[in-house]
Amino acid sequence: MSEGPEVTRAARLILGLRRQGVTDPRVLAAMEAVDRSVFVHPHFLDQAWEDQALPIDCAQTISQPFIVGLMTQALKVEPRHRVLEIGTGSGYQCAVLSRLARYVYSVERYRSLLREAEERLRHLGIDNVITRHGDGGLGWPEQAPFDRIMVTAAAPGEPRDLLTQLKPGGVLVAPVGRGSVQMLHRYTAEDDGSYRRESLCEVRFVPLVEGKASEDG
Ligand code: SAH
Numbered sequence: 592m593s594e595g596p597e598v599t600r601a602a603r604l605i606l607g608l609r610r611q612g613v614t615d616p617r618v619l620a621a622m623e624a625v626d627r628s629v630f631v632h633p634h635f636l637d638q639a640w641e642d643q644a645l646p647i648d649c650a651q652t653i654s655q656p657f658i659v660g661l662m663t664q665a666l667k668v669e670p671r672h673r674v675l676e677i678g679t680g681s682g683y684q685c686a687v688l689s690r691l692a693r694y695v696y697s698v699e700r701y702r703s704l705l706r707e708a709e710e711r712l713r714h715l716g717i718d719n720v721i722t723r724h725g726d727g728g729l730g731w732p733e734q735a736p737f738d739r740i741m742v743t744a745a746a747p748g749e750p751r752d753l754l755t756q757l758k759p760g761g762v763l764v765a766p767v768g769r770g771s772v773q774m775l776h777r778y779t780a781e782d783d784g785s786y787r788r789e790s791l792c793e794v795r796f797v798p799l800v801e802g803k804a805s806e807d808g
């Protein structure tokens with residue numbers, strides 16, 4: 592069958608992720624089920640199942656699968672959750688989250704990236720993702736509060752506006768820092784309105800940029 596080599600490559604990637612510490616079976620199953628080759632630029636098709644970040648349009652990147660696995664696992668998503676993702680990019684992380692959550696809300700500042708991501712998600716038959724062209728730094732107040740929030744671009748500092756859109760007990764995972772290397776933080780909203788912060792590991796993300804991109808207004 593023509594699927595053969597793809598299945599083998601996916602299985603090899605998943606095995607590698609498990610070896611590196613992504614052990615949540617639901618996360619691994621979701622990542623095995625989402626065909627990453629749909630989300631990479633055609634030029635990099637042969638590297639779709641390699642554990643590396645790849646360039647996408649608008650000088651952005653599709654994250655390294657290990658980081659997608661790590662962040663998704665850290666988010667502790669449950670099937671009834673409404674999840675907010677900031678930085679739709681290729682739509683890959685969004686597709687993985689869509690298999691674990693009830694609804695995924697995803698915000699992207701480049702309209703062209705968002706349109707392409709929407710097209711891919713539609714092509715894969717994913718119908719529980721709601722997207723928005725906008726400044727994700729502001730979150731999505733009309734849809735808040737969320738059970739989980741994942742930021743896939745580096746926030747310069749504590750993502751305050753987003754934290755206020757978490758439910759009590761909610762979890763937010765975000766790379767935080769202004770340099771080329773940032774710290775991946777997990778915030779847990781306590782019942783008294785405070786947040787517990789854990790530092791998970793160093794990561795490299797493109798920066799969270801204020802405002803909509805000016806490519807097309
Ligand atoms: N989750 C993506 C990774 C995207 S890279 C994937 O799986 O492919 C980070 C993305 O965040 C880029 O597409 C970038 O345009 C977007 N971004 C950066 N700042 C943003 C902001 N303020 N609001 C919304 N999206 C933003």
